Amino acid sequence: MSAVVYPAVRVEGGLLPSGLLQRIGDGEPELPGSDAASYGLQSGESVRRYANRSFAYLQDVWREFAKHRDRAGDAASARLTRERWLLILLRELGYDPIEALPGGISVDDKPFPVSHRFDAVPVHLLGWGVELDRRTAKVRGAAGAAPHSMLQQLLNRADGHLWGVLSNGQKLRLLRDSTSLVGSAYVEFDLEAIFDGDLFPDFVLLYRLAHASRVQVRDAAAGPSSCLLEQWRSYGAKQGERALEQLRDGVEAALEV
8 A cells, every 4th residue: 555645744752653653544454453443343343434424524513613713703712612623523532521620630739721631641622723832821721831831741740641632623732741752742633734625544544543542541550551552652663673673684784795
């Protein structure tokens, strides 16, 4: 199968290799956790077909949300963005039920004004157009620090939270604890580009990679590190190491010749 380019997807911090993204998007059966049952579907069902139904439904939701957003203008609030768009999108991705957190999450007496939580995953949902990488005055969850920075600090400080979800309706990011990595590490999906541009392959990757079943704790004793997304990350790292070893062996053989 020829490689598919995902124009609405960006990976920062080397979180997942591009080759692994392609395999996830293709739903390769050899990839652990790519089967329908792991997504909560009946064995033998097609994840791609189910994603197709969700995409068709969400396109209607997106168009309806755009009408409400246009009427609200610059006053498009977090409540409007959440209720008319993001909570519906997340429900289609399996985040149900999702818990609202009026008081946020505190770690070592330091408060983090995260808006929601699913299982062990902090989910921070903002209003349309709120900057993810800059502070925005008078906006809860964005006034004290840039939303991305705030959520990243939470993940780095809290042992019970490994992955997080961040979105302002335009973009959705999957963040990971970066204490063992270099710099910030995340995968970003441009929701506006996906739904305005009818980018179904990018949505399939969003569905497969950001589905709630990927971040749920699978082993209570192991905690968040037992989730499928973490297993995929480790799998990708091992595959990369193996490729480097093969490359090194090939170079050494060529030098001997």
